Amino acid sequence: MITRRSLLAATAGALAFHGSARAEPGPVVKPLPPEYFTVHGTNAETRWEALSGVGDLVPIDRFFVRNHTRTPLIDAQTWRLELHGTGLRRPLSLNYRELRALPSCTVDAVIQCAGNGRSLYASQQGQAVSGTPWKLGAVGLARWRGVKLSTLLRLAGVRRDAVDVLPVGLDPEYVTGGVNLGRVRRPLPVAKALDDVLVAYEMNGERLPPDHGFPARLVVPGWIGIASIKWLGSIEVATTPLSSPWNTQYYRMIGPDYPADGTLVTTQVTKSAFELAWGAALPVGRHVLTGRSWSPDGRVRRVDVSVDGVTWRRARPTSSGRGWLRWQVPWHAETPGQHVLRARATDGAGQAQPDVAPYNTQGYLFGAVARHPVTVA
Incomplete structure (x- = not known):
């Protein structure tokens, strides 16, 4: 059993960090x-053709970046993670060494922006939406190492009547339309926090890079990316519901088929993507089409591919499906001209991707089968 006394004693052998001296980064630090x-x-969207021939994990240098403001550079020697609130029996304060001294675990998990696929509402469905015009590259699978959030909550004595957990990032305060909304933050139900949420400090076997949340970030499997708060600074735990602009103003499904105040967006939807450039030029001849499919619970039962919009062929899996499923299918491209490729995943519950995504004004959760244009010449 981990106690506060044993936690503090264990820090002597933890790893130290030598911070960067750069004072004013741009919106994104990495090239x-x-x-x-x-x-x-x-923000920076991964090009799917950059993942062709790459293994299950997306390399850090190709992993998408979603920033509300800019990437902060934080000194781990002065950083602390503060847990507080009415839902805890006692506050808990950890420095970087203390966090890394705790028992750790490793998970392969997909991080994906809620707006991934947003531009397809316009291009496929003729519907106007607001927000960053992602195609399908606001997603990535990485191997995360860190401490279970449940471990920290139990160290702080989480109360049985605790309701919500509110993680707060240390990126600059977000100002829009002349209104300062404060630091990026969004509540999680305690049940989810105690389930599979990770406070991560490593990504793909390396120290967490600045753009991806150094010194520590949340990883919330299956949920939209905003839940996985980067540059974690504090966590409030309360016995009453908590809120922020990121669950009241943003990340709600708003539209004619939803209540007036919208429906809160939490879990993601199943998607598929080809490892090809959008509008790729291909020669006449034989090709092997490759791609990846993923679902909120990490399970994909099958993937079917169509090159003519009428007939479908089952793709052959080329990975274990841990995190997402990689697949391939042969295609003999005989006819020059414009073609549209489609990939349709069926999740672990037997639910296939639909032809049309439910409309919402902010373009969240586009899960319809994407129509990927290519030219054969």
């Missing part, structure tokens, strides 16, 4: 070569 990324202001 964003155009062969890997499409840049959308403070």
Whole structure:
């Protein structure tokens, strides 16, 4: 059993960190070569063709970036994670060494922006939506190492009547339309926090990079990316519901088929993508089409591919399906001209991707079968 006394005693052998001296980073710190990324202001979308031939895990240098403001550079030697609130029996304060001294675990989990696929509402369904015009590259699978959030909550004595957990990031405060909404934060139900949420400090076997949340971030499997708060600074636990603009103003399904105040967005939807450039030019001849499919619970039962919009062929899995499923299917492209490729995943519950995604004004959760254009010449 871990106690506060044993926690403090264990820090002597933990790893130290030597911080960066750069004082004013841009929106994104790491290089964003155009062969890997499409840049959308403070965000960078992974090009799917950059993942062709890459293993299950997305390399850090190709992993998408979603920033509300800019990537902060935080000194781990002065950083602390503070747990507090009415839902805890006692506050808990940890420095970087103390966090790394706790028992750790490793999980392969997909992080995906709620708006991934947003531009397809317009291009496929003719519907106007607001927000960053992602295609399908606001997603990535990584191997995360860290401490279970449940471990920290129990160290702080989480109360039986606790309701919500509110993680708060340390990126600059978000100002929009002249209104300061404060630091990025969004509540999680205690039940989810105690289930499978990780406070991660490593990504793909390396120290967590600045753009992906250093010194520590949440990883909330199956949920939309905003739940996985980066640059974690504090966590409030309360016996009453908590809120922020990121669950009252944003990340709600709003539209004609939803209540006036919208429906809260939590879990993701199943998607598929080809490892091809959008509008790729292919020669006449034989090809092997490759791609990846993923679902909120990490299970994909099968993937079917169509090159003509009428007939479907089952794709052959080329990975274990841990996190997401990699697959391939042969295609003999005999006819020059414009073609549309489609990939349709069926999740572990037997639910296949639909032809049309439910409309909402902010373009969240596009889960319809994507129509991927290519040219054969």
